[in-house]
Amino acid sequence: MPTQLEIAMDAMTRIFHYSCKEGDRLKINNGELKMLLQRHLTEFLSCQKDPELVDKIMQDLDANKDYEVDFNEFVVRVAALTVACNDYFVEQLKKK
Amino acid sequence: MPTQLEIAMDAMTRIFHYSCKEGDRLKINNGELKMLLQRHLTEFLSCQKDPELVDKIMQDLDANKDYEVDFNEFVVRVAALTVACNDYFVEQLKKK
Known part of the structure; x- marks a missing residue:
């Protein structure tokens, strides 16, 4: 059975x-x-409160500006998004 | 309910x-x-057939060689590992 990380x-x-x-x-x-x-x-x-967030994420994802996103670009940006969410998580942790 | 990507x-x-x-x-x-x-x-x-794979991944993960891994290093390398797995997936896709 695959683990959570593998899933x-x-x-x-x-x-x-x-x-x-x-x-x-x-x-x-x-x-x-x-x-x-x-x-x-x-x-x-x-x-999120920012109505332009989807457009901002889209621009960030397309790192080489060819109006297409390959798997590399996609996964690296999902990682960046996860790091941003983690920063919030860590802030909450410090408040405890 | 969170989506698969959020999970x-x-x-x-x-x-x-x-x-x-x-x-x-x-x-x-x-x-x-x-x-x-x-x-x-x-x-x-x-x-995997390589018995030293865990050690190799560990060295790769610790990008700044301080014998510790922060969340940034961890997530970026999980992304790299996912890209490597994806390359294999794409190869299989081409064979079909």
């Missing part, structure tokens, strides 16, 4: 590739990316 | 912090890291 790694891989509907399955375009974020970060986005 | 991000955060037993809860030492890898990458490691 997490597998989830990132599957979510990305299942979002590649048009063209090849190795990159996602802007429309697919926006759908991915809205579908897979529902709770995270519902807690 | 994955949450799992990475919790696995790291629950592994910080000694000292502060913001870094893990070499012993804690080895335990984390052996406990949370069980299936992944059981498929």
